[in-house]
Structure formats: C-alpha cells, structure tokens
Amino acid sequence: xxxxxxxxxxxxxxxxxxxxxxxxxxxxxxxxxxxxxxxxxxxxxxxxxxxxxxxxxxxxxxxxxxxxxxxxxxxxxxxxxxxxxxxxxxxxxxxxxxxxxxxxxxxxxxxxxxxxxxxxxxxxxxxxxxxxxxxxxxxxxxxxxxxxxxxxxxxxxxxxxxxxxxxxxxxxxxxxxxxxxxxxxxxxxxxxxxxxxxxxxxxxxxxxxxxxxxxxxxxxxxxxxxxxxxxxxxxxxxxxxxxxxxxxxxxxxxxxxxxxxxxxxxxx
Amino acid sequence: xxxxxxxxxxxxxxxxxxxxxxxxxxxxxxxxxxxxxxxxxxxxxxxxxxxxxxxxxxxxxxxxxxxxxxxxxxxxxxxxxxxxxxxxxxxxxxxxxxxxxxxxxxxxxxxxxxxxxxxxxxxxxxxxxxxxxxxxxxxxxxxxxxxxxxxxxxxxxxxxxxxxxxxxxxxxxxxxxxxxxxxxxxxxxxxxxxxxxxxxxxxxxxxxxxxxxxxxxxxxxxxxxxxxxxxxxxxxxxxxxxxxxxxxxxxxxxxxxxxxxxxxxxxxxxxxxxxxxxxxxxxxxxxxxxxxxxxxxxxxxxxxxxxxxxxxxxxxxxxxxxxxxxxxxxxxxxxxxxxxxxxxxxxxxxxxxxxxxxxxxxxxxxxxxxxxxxxxxxxxxxxxxxxxxxxxxxxxxxxxxxxxxxxxxxxxxxxxxxxxxxxxxxxxxxxxxxxxxxxxxxxxxxxxxxxxxxxxxxxxxxxxxxxxxxxxxxxxxxxxxxxxxxxxxxxxxxxxxxxxxxxxxxxxxxxxxxxxxxxxxxxxxxxxxxxxxxxxxxxxxxxxxxxxxxxxxxxxxxxxxxxxxxxx
Numbered sequence: 001x002x003x004x005x006x007x008x009x010x011x012x013x014x015x016x017x018x019x020x021x022x023x024x025x026x027x028x029x030x031x032x033x034x035x036x037x038x039x040x041x042x043x044x045x046x047x048x049x050x051x052x053x054x055x056x057x058x059x060x061x062x063x064x065x066x067x068x069x070x071x072x073x074x075x076x077x078x079x080x081x082x083x084x085x086x087x088x089x090x091x092x093x094x095x096x097x098x099x100x101x102x103x104x105x106x107x108x109x110x111x112x113x114x115x116x117x118x119x120x121x122x123x124x125x126x127x128x129x130x131x132x133x134x135x136x137x138x139x140x141x142x143x144x145x146x147x148x149x150x151x152x153x154x155x156x157x158x159x160x161x162x163x164x165x166x167x168x169x170x171x172x173x174x175x176x177x178x179x180x181x182x183x184x185x186x187x188x189x190x191x192x193x194x195x196x197x198x199x200x201x202x203x204x205x206x207x208x209x210x211x212x213x214x215x216x217x218x219x220x221x222x223x224x225x226x227x228x229x230x231x232x233x234x235x236x237x238x239x240x241x242x243x244x245x246x247x248x249x250x251x252x253x254x255x256x257x258x259x260x261x262x263x264x265x266x267x268x
Numbered sequence: 269x270x271x272x273x274x275x276x277x278x279x280x281x282x283x284x285x286x287x288x289x290x291x292x293x294x295x296x297x298x299x300x301x302x303x304x305x306x307x308x309x310x311x312x313x314x315x316x317x318x319x320x321x322x323x324x325x326x327x328x329x330x331x332x333x334x335x336x337x338x339x340x341x342x343x344x345x346x347x348x349x350x351x352x353x354x355x356x357x358x359x360x361x362x363x364x365x366x367x368x369x370x371x372x373x374x375x376x377x378x379x380x381x382x383x384x385x386x387x388x389x390x391x392x393x394x395x396x397x398x399x400x401x402x403x404x405x406x407x408x409x410x411x412x413x414x415x416x417x418x419x420x421x422x423x424x425x426x427x428x429x430x431x432x433x434x435x436x437x438x439x440x441x442x443x444x445x446x447x448x449x450x451x452x453x454x455x456x457x458x459x460x461x462x463x464x465x466x467x468x469x470x471x472x473x474x475x476x477x478x479x480x481x482x483x484x485x486x487x488x489x490x491x492x493x494x495x496x497x498x499x500x501x502x503x504x505x506x507x508x509x510x511x512x513x514x515x516x517x518x519x520x521x522x523x524x525x526x527x528x529x530x531x532x533x534x535x536x537x538x539x540x541x542x543x544x545x546x547x548x549x550x551x552x553x554x555x556x557x558x559x560x561x562x563x564x565x566x567x568x569x570x571x572x573x574x575x576x577x578x579x580x581x582x583x584x585x586x587x588x589x590x591x592x593x594x595x596x597x598x599x600x601x602x603x604x605x606x607x608x609x610x611x612x613x614x615x616x617x618x619x620x621x622x623x624x625x626x627x628x629x630x631x632x633x634x635x636x637x638x639x640x641x642x643x644x645x646x647x648x649x650x651x652x653x654x655x656x657x658x659x660x661x662x663x664x665x666x667x668x669x670x671x672x673x674x675x676x677x678x679x680x681x682x683x684x685x686x687x688x689x690x691x692x693x694x695x696x697x698x699x700x701x702x703x704x705x706x707x708x709x710x711x712x713x714x715x716x717x718x719x720x721x722x723x724x725x726x727x728x729x730x731x732x733x734x735x736x737x738x739x740x741x742x743x744x745x746x747x748x749x750x751x752x753x754x755x756x757x758x759x760x761x762x763x764x765x766x767x768x769x770x771x772x773x774x775x776x777x778x779x780x781x782x783x784x785x786x787x788x789x790x791x792x793x794x795x796x797x798x799x800x801x802x803x804x805x806x807x808x809x810x811x812x813x814x815x816x817x818x819x820x821x822x823x824x825x826x827x828x829x830x831x832x833x834x835x836x
Contacts, residue, residue, distance in 0.1 A: 043352065143344035144603060249602065 001066050001087070002059040004034060006052040008071030012041045015095060016051055019078035021069065023062035023086025023105060030057045062086040062105065073111075080107045083124070096133070099126045102150065115159065116140075121169065123150040134159035134178070137171045137188075147171070147188060163190050166207060172233060182209055185260065191233050204245045204260035212237070212265045221245035222262055230263055239263035269768050271296045271306045274738060277314030278745055280706045281321060282648065282715035283729025287707045288745055293319060295736040298768035302732050312763055316744045320710050322381030322737030322766065323665075324727050326717040327500075327540045327575050328656040329587055330371050331385045331399035331410065333392040334616045337606045338365035338585040338657070342620060345585065357777050364584040364657040372404035372783070374663050376771055379739030379761040382718075382727050385410035386500075386540065386655075387451060387589050389610040390417075391812070393443035397785065397823040405771050405781035407727075407828070409446030409788075411500055412439055413589050415453035415482055418612040418809075419801060421475040424485035432489040434795035437834065438802065440495075442818040444787040444827070447497035447721075448490050451589035453482040455504050456615045464592040465504050468517045479504050484521045487536050493790045493834040496531040496722025498573070500538045506593050507544050512558035515545040519565055519572060527571065531722025531830075534570055538720055541577025541655035542566075543637035549694075552629055556694040559639035567645040573720045575651040578637035578668050579630060580660025581681075583622045588658065591615035612809055623660065625684050631691035633659070634681070639695065641672055642702045647711035648719065665713070666758035670751050672704040677751035706745055722830075723786075736768035785824045790832040 004026055020037040029037075035049025048054065052069075059065040063085035073079065073092040080088045080099045090098070093111035100119040112130035118137040132154045138161055139146035146165030157175035164180065166188040176194035183199070185207040195213035202219055210232050222244030230239045243259035250257045272295040279286045279293070294303040329335055339345070342365060350361035360370035375383055388396045388410035400408045414420050414436065423432040436448060454472035455465035461473045468480040483501065490499045505514040522537040539545070546562045549555040566572055586597060591607060594617020598605035606618040623630040637659070644650040652669070656662035670677045682698060685691050692698040704712075718728025726735045743749070743757035764772035766781045806814050 140347055141343045142341060142604075143347070 001064050002057055003066045003068060004031065004054065004056045004058050006048075006054055006067065006069045008051060008069075008073060008076070009053050010051050011072065012051065012075050014042050014075075016041055016076045017078055018048065018051075018076050019081040020048060021067060021076075021079050021088070022081060022083040023058070023065035023067060023088070024083055026058035026067060027062045027065050027086070028058060028060055031055055034058065059086075080105075083107075093130065099124070102126065112156070118147055118150075118152045120145055121147045121150050121152070125150060126152045128152070128154045128156070131156035131175070132158040132173070135161045135164060137163045137166060137169070139165035144184070146185070157194065163188060166190070176213070182207060182260070201244055201260055201262050203248055205248050205250060206258055206260050208261045208263070210239070210263045210265075215264055218242065219244060221247045227266065228263070232263070237265045238267045239265050269297050270770075271309035272312055272736075272765060272768070272770065273303065273306055273309040274312045274314050274319055274740060274763075277317050277319030277740060279319050279730065280710040281730040282707065282711045283321070283724070283731045283734070286730075287705075293730055293738055295738065295765055295768050298736050300730055300732050300734050300736055300738070312740065314740050317762060318706060318741040318743040318745060318757070319730075320379065320706075320739050320741070321714045321729050321734070322727065322739055322764070323375075323379050323713045324717040324721070324723070325375070325380055325383040325653065325662065326538070326651050326720060327386040327653045328383055328662055329386055329658070330383060330656065330662075331368065331403060331408070332388055332396035334387075334587045334589070334608070334618055335365060335399070336395070337608070337616075337618045338587050339367070341604060341606055341618065342585055355777070356780060364582070364661045366661075368399050368402040369404060372406050373777055376405045376764055376766070376777065377760055377775075378663070378665055378758060379741065379764055381405070381737040381764070381766045382407045382723070384408065384446065384721065387449055388412045388443065388445060389589070389614050389616070390439055390443045390445070391610050391613055391810075391817070393445065393819045394823050397444060397819050400783075400785055401823065401825040403783065405766055405783055407767075407784045407786060409786035410443075411447045411449035412443045412445035413449045413451050413614045414439075414486060415450030415501075416455070416457040416589075416614050418475075418805070420482065420486065421454070421457065421472065421477050424481055425475060425477040427481070427485060429485060429488045429492055430793075431795065431798050432485060433492040433834065434792045434798040435802070436489055437493060437790040437792040438798065440788050440790055444785065444819050444824055446786055446788055447495060448486055448499045449502075450483065450486055450499060451502045451614065452504055452506065452593065453479040453501075455479070456589055456591050459591040459595075459615055460609060467504060467514050468521070470504070480517075480521055483518060487522055487525055491525060491528040491536060493792060494528045494530060494832055495788055495790060496529065496533070496830050496832070497720065498527065498533060498535045498538050500540060502540050502588070502590065503545055505545075506588075506590055507547075507596070509547050509549040509551055509555040512546050512548055512561055515539070515542070515562060516565055519569065522571055523569070525571065529722055532724045533720055533722050535573040535649070535720060536571045537573075539572060539574045541653065541659065542574045542640055543577040543579065543633060543659060544655070546636050546640065555629060555632060557632065557636045557639055557696055559636050559643060560696060563640055563643035566649065567643070570646075570649070573649045573651070573716070574640070575653040575655075575717075576637045576640055576668075577653055577655040577659045579623050579633040580654055580664035580667065581623045581625050581630060581634060582660045582664065583620070584657045584660055585618060586621045586658045587616065587618040589614045589616045591617045593617070594619050597621065611811060612805060625681075626686040628687040628690050628694075631685045631687060632694050635691060635695035635697035638668075638671055638678065639697050639700065641704070641712065642697070642700050647704070647708040648716040650712060651717045651720070652709070652712045663759070666755045669709055669758055670754040673706075673709065673754055674751040675701055675703055680751070736765050738765040739763070782826060784826040784828040786828045786830060787824070788830045788832060790834050792834045793836065
C-alpha cells in the first residue's frame with residue numbers, strides 16, 4: 001500500500017468541498033498530479049494543491065492507496081465521498097459528509113465529524129474517534145435510501161437523527177445519542193452504549209436498536225414484549241425487548257409479523 | 269430578422285409528404301418560406317443530416333403546483349446533477365422534475381419547440397403561468413382540468429351543454445388555458461369522500477352524476493364551442509389490472525359525435541397515456557397487455573387520437589390530478605406521498621416511483637406502450653409521450669424512438685429483464701417485427717400532435733407559412749447505424765430554430781428564444797345564469813375572490829391568443 005500525505009496549508013474563507021480526497025480519485029497518480037484535482041469553495045473551483053501540501057504517490061488502484069490528512073479539517077467537507085476501497089486517516093476534526101455514499105475501504109477520523117457522515121453508505125467502515133454530528137448514517141435530504149451496509153463506530157457521542165431511513169449495516173455509538181434514532185428505518189442495527197433521549201424508532205419498520213443506558217421517553221408505538229438475554233457487540237446482558245412501530249405497515253414471514261426491535265439493557 | 273437556408277438535409281415532413289428526400293428549407297421573418305423568397309440568407313449545411321419540423325409535445329407535466337410539489341419534496345432528484353450557469357445558460361438541476369430552465373433547454377436539445385402542460389388546476393393558473401414564463405425557448409399552453417369541477421358536475425347532471433360551454437369559455441379566459449382536460453372524471457371529487465369512480469357508470473357521491481355523463485357532456489360542450497383541441501382525457505381506473513374495459517367504455521362515449529372545429533382536427537376525444545389504461549387480468553399477478561383490443565378500437569375509429577405514456581424504466585416522480593390513484597400507488601411502493609385538494613375544482617397527488625427492469629409488471633408496462641405505437645395503422649393519431657414524468661422523464665423520447673425504430677434495440681431490452689419469459693408471455697411485443705421509419709416518427713412527434721391540437725396552421729411541418737421551427741440532427745438515414753445512434757442523434761440536435769431564431773447552434777444553446785404562451789379566447793353567447801353562478805360560488809365557497817383568480821398581464825410571456833367565435 002502506498003501512502004499519500006496531505007497537510008492543509010490554507011484555511012478556506014468559506015468551506016472547502018473536497019470530494020476528490022478519495023483513494024479512487026488519487027489511484028494511479030503521482031503527487032504532482034494529485035495537486036491538480038479539483039476542489040470547490042462556494043462557486044469557485046480551485047486545485048487541491050491550493051489548500052494542501054501533498055507528498056507521496058498513490059498506489060496503482062484505490063485498494064493500494066492510503067491517504068493521511070493532517071491539519072485542521074474542520075472546514076473540509078466530503079472527505080472519502082463515494083470511495084470504494086483503500087484507506088483514509090484524518091488526524092483532525094472534519095466537516096460534513098465524511099464517507100458519504102461510501103462503498104468500501106476504511107476511514108478513520110481522529111477527531112469529531114460534523115453532520116451527514118456515512119450518508120447513504122453502502123459498504124466499508126468509518127471509525128470516528130471523537131463525537132459525530134447529526135444525521136450519522138442517514139439518507140440524503142428527501143431520499144429513502146439511507147445507510148445500507150458497512151459499519152460506523154463512534155467513540156464519543158452522536159447527534160440527532162441517527163440512522164434515518166437506515167436499511168442495513170451497523171452503527172455503534174460508545175457514548176450518548178440525541179433525539180430521533182432510526183426514524184423510518186427498514187433494516188440495520190444501531191447499538192447505543194450510553195443513554196438515549198426521545199423518539200427512538202419512529203415509523204421504524206424493521207431493524208434493531210440496542211440501548212445500554214437510559215431512554216428518556218419511549219415511543220408510544222413500541223410495545224414491551226419480554227426480557228431476553230442478548231450478546232451484542234461482544235457484550236452479554238439482559239435486555240427488555242420492545243417491538244414497533246405499531247403504527248407502521250409490517251411484512252410477514254411464515255405467518256409471523258416482522259417488527260422493528262428495540263432492546264434496552266436492564267442488567268449487565 | 270435573420271434569414272436561414274438549411275441546405276441539403278434529408279427532409280422528413282408529413283405535411284409536405286417528404287420521406288427523406290434531399291431538399292432545402294428556408295426561414296425568413298420567423299416563418300418557413302419558399303427558398304426563392306430569401307435574399308441573403310445565412311446558410312446552414314445539413315448535408316448527411318436529418319431535418320424535421322420542431323417537435324410538438326401534446327402532454328407533459330412541466331409547470332404548475334404539482335410539478336413544484338415534486339421538486340420541493342424530492343431534493344434527491346437534484347442530487348449530483350446540478351450544473352452551474354455558463355455562457356447564456358442559467359443554472360439547472362433535476363432529473364424527473366427538472367427546473368424550468370432545464371425543462372426548456374432539454375426539450376430544445378431534443379429538437380422540440382412546443383410543449384403543452386397537461387393539467388392546470390384553474391385556481392393555480394397563475395403559478396402555472398409563472399413557471400411557463402420561466403421556461404425558455406418553448407411555446408407552451410396549459411390545459412385547465414374540468415372533470416371534477418363543481419360547476420361542470422352541476423351543469424352536466426342536467427345535461428346543460430350550453431351552460432357548460434359558457435363556463436368553459438369563461439374559465440379558459442380567466443386562466444388563460446388552452447384546452448379542456450379531464451382527469452379521472454368524478455373520481456377525484458369522490459376522493460374527497462375517500463372514494464373513487466372505478467368505471468364510467470360509478471356515480472360521484474353527492475353530485476349523483478356518472479363519469480359517462482361528464483365525459484360525453486364535456487365532449488359535446490367542447491364541440492359546441494369548436495375549440496382548437498378536442499376534449500383531452502385521462503379516463504377512470506388508471507393503472508389497474510383489467511382496466512382496458514373502462515378505457516373502451518370511455519372511447520365509446522365519443523361515438524356519433526362529429527368534430528366541429530375550424531382548426532383542422534378530426535378527433536373529438538384525445539385519450540392520453542393509454543399505456544396506463546390497457547391492462548388485462550384481474551391482479552398484478554396476472555396482469556397482461558390488452559393493447560390489441562385498445563388499438564383495434566382506435567384504428568377503426570378516426571374521431572379519436574391517443575398518446576402512448578411509454579414507461580422508460582427509470583426512477584421518476586409520478587404526479588396527477590388523479591388523487592385516489594396516487595394514494596393507491598403510495599400504498600403499493602411505500603414511498604413518500606403528497607396529496608392536495610383544490611377547493612371546487614380538482615385535487616392531486618405526487619409519489620416517487622422506480623420502474624425497475626427487475627420487476628415483471630414494469631416490463632409488461634414497457635411492452636404495452638410500444639405495442640400501442642407499433643399497432644397503429646395511422647401514426648398521425650398516436651403520439652409519442654411518457655406522460656412526463658409519470659411513466660418516465662421526457663428526455664427519454666429519443667430512447668423510445670430507438671425502441672420503435674429497431675427490433676434489435678427492443679430485443680436488447682428484453683434480454684435485460686429479470687423476468688423476460690414472464691413479460692413475453694403477458695404481452696405481444698416480442699412477436700412484433702415492425703420498425704417505424706423517420707417519417708412515421710415525424711408523424712407521431714410533429715405533424716400528428718400539431719393537428720390534434722388544432723395548431724397545424726403553425727406547427728408540425730415545413731410547409732411555407734408555418735412557424736420557423738426546424739430541427740437538424742446528426743443522423744444519416746441512408747448509412748448503416750446502430751440502434752444507439754438513433755438515441756444519441758435525437759437527444760442532441762445539431763441546430764434548432766424556434767420561430768426563425770437559431771436557439772441551438774452546433775449542439776449548444778445559442779439563444780433563449782422568444783417563448784410564447786398560447787391560450788384560447790372562446791367567445792360564447794352572453795350567459796347571465798353562468799355569470800351569476802360564478803359570482804355566487806366565489807362568494808360562498810372559494811378562498812379567493814375573482815380579482816385574485818384570473819391570470820393576465822405579467823403572468824403571461826408573449827401571449828399568443830387563438831380566437832374562437834362560438835356566438836350564435
């Protein structure tokens with residue numbers, strides 16, 4: 001694997017839209033070609049080299065390319081957008097849409113990310129070592145195709161509207177989450193190791209939510225079924241199982257109605 | 269104005285009866301003229317290229333409140349396809365519900381110059397005109413909807429044709445409308461009670477009138493006035509298995525009625541997006557094509573014209589004044605749904621839809637549309653449409669031309685279906701070897717729709733005196749070509765002239781044109797009763813006053829009035 005190192009040298013006056021920071025765009029290119037990739041600030045187009053020092057050459061394919069991004073990236077959007085393979089390590093906070101529509105490979109952010117990380121994600125892995133903003137692993141505005149595959153892990157807390165329209169894949173949040181979890185979801189699994197607030201699983205059709213801590217208010221559309229022993233993400237515990245959203249349509253399998261499942265830990 | 273001489277192209281023109289002969293086309297002062305009338309023209313070399321009149325779209329949803337609901341509630345329709353302004357082109361975005369700017373440009377790129385908005389809620393005529401005003405290049409008109417209007421329901425319950433006609437004339441003038449549109453007659457009003465009208469004899473709640481009375485009455489009122497276009501219908505029971513019988517019952521209501529129009533049309537009913545109305549079977553499991561029954565009727569009755577409503581196998585946005593149908597659709601696909609009620613007039617719904625080649629029913633729908641066109645004995649009476657955006661976006665017209673002109677292209681699509689055998693079993697298309705030629709395509713996309721609209725004195729051909737609407741395509745019909753070459757050439761006109769102005773030059777938008785808004789000013793006898801009814805209904809029921817209802821002045825860009833004298 002070849003490594004390309006980017007170091008931000010100028011902060012954009014507005015925000016830098018840098019969907020060209022992907023192993024797919026870099027693959028097969030030398031540093032002097034990578035600096036010419038396009039980035040945008042507002043309606044103006046610039047070169048990647050206008051904002052970043054670039055060193056090292058990319059591998060022949062995305063899978064053989066690793067990108068390390070250094071410096072303050074809190075005004076850089078779309079890092080790793082639509083990437084299919086390879087690796088990105090961002091050693092800073094990053095702005096919105098990290099790993100949006102990602103299909104493969106791995107992104108590690110050693111800091112916080114803003115909203116819409118993993119939007120419409122289909123595969124691969126995003127590891128966020130700080131906090132995540134709102135709409136993590138959600139669908140694009142208006143779209144019903146949220147996260148469909150892959151895995152997102154958050155070491156800190158996550159914001160609101162986690163996993164909206166989620167259809168598959170897994171999101172693990174070590175800390176707490178804000179309101180609206182898995183709204184409209186039709187699949188996938190969300191594990192919240194801290195506390196949740198309100199509106200978990202609103203209009204949820206299928207999929208699973210696990211909460212290790214407290215839930216401020218349970219949705220009225222979820223009904224308690226039974227207590228079960230669960231082994232989730234390597235942690236065993238006894239959980240109260242709720243099913244819902246009872247106000248939604250649900251398909252049947254072998255005569256049994258399939259509900260979305262919400263597990264809340266009652267003892268470790 | 270500039271003079272143009274388009275030299276040595278292969279001309280396809282049903283008006284002049286030219287079937288691919290090499291000839292010249294002359295344009296002067298916005299009109300097509302004899303080549304001898306030019307003095308110092310700019311010469312456009314069309315050697316080895318196809319030349320046709322500008323395309324005419326008889327039915328598309330391109331402007332108005334429900335199109336805008338589609339735009340507003342589908343931001344994902346604009347994801348990754350917005351383009352910044354450059355040169356004289358403005359910023360554009362959207363796929364199935366494009367911005368007005370993209371609508372104008374994309375039609376122009378296909379060589380189209382006239383597009384009719386297929387359903388205008390009268391109460392929102394101002395909005396519709398504002399959007400058309402912002403759609404560059406194209407001449408446009410809009411059809412106000414009448415089939416669920418309380419005035420119409422009340423008058424036609426007692427078969428009061430003269431009053432209905434007087435109301436139509438008033439509403440066309442108030443809304444600057446072009447034709448009488450009917451959508452699910454009675455059914456959308458019934459939707460206000462949570463009901464529908466499933467066939468032509470299913471009575472409308474409260475009003476106690478049947479769709480058959482509405483349809484027949486509106487045809488008669490349309491002919492009483494002698495409007496340029498005929499009554500334009502979307503029948504009851506759209507999109508349901510077994511609905512072809514409802515369609516045939518609707519067709520039959522036109523029997524015995526003769527056209528009364530000085531505008532050269534021969535039909536008294538235009539039935540739109542017939543693909544959605546040609547289903548056999550009694551469930552989605554056994555739905556099958558009934559295109560043969562439908563076309564058997566159309567081919568033997570020359571007082572009907574139809575358009576296809578061809579499914580293009582895309583992700584799109586359905587939108588119709590057929591409110592109950594859109595509810596039915598959202599229950600099927602579980603995607604988001606918008607629904608609107610328009611006071612005394614109509615309603616509408618909007619739902620995104622994915623026509624997937626992996627779904628059997630979508631494959632069957634695709635076959636049915638093409639069967640209708642390929643079974644047509646007279647291509648002057650069946651027009652190429654997608655009911656944009658309902659069966660697919662209008663930018664796919666060139667792809668439909670490819671399917672109509674090439675059995676090889678159809679076979680390629682069959683092979684791409686997941687349930688090819690089941691699709692073939694439920695349809696007739698696989699056994700059809702007819703391949704349309706460019707002359708027939710010109711009939712279905714130019715001369716036919718222009719004649720049906722009563723606009724053959726302006727559009728649809730290259731005869732001297734017609735508007736200077738001319739498209740030049742990079743397509744040599746005398747050289748071997750692959751099916752995809754058809755789609756490529758007709759998606760991207762090399763040159764386009766609109767009213768004598770060159771709006772596309774060498775594939776690039778060169779001018780934003782002088783779009784016109786067509787409307788029909790029908791003068792009917794003074795009718796105090798109807799005027800009193802209008803005043804009363806506005807006073808009692810409408811949320812706006814008459815002063816805030818009529819569209820005029822700045823709402824219309826370059827109004828072009830078609831005058832009709834129906835006083836007697």
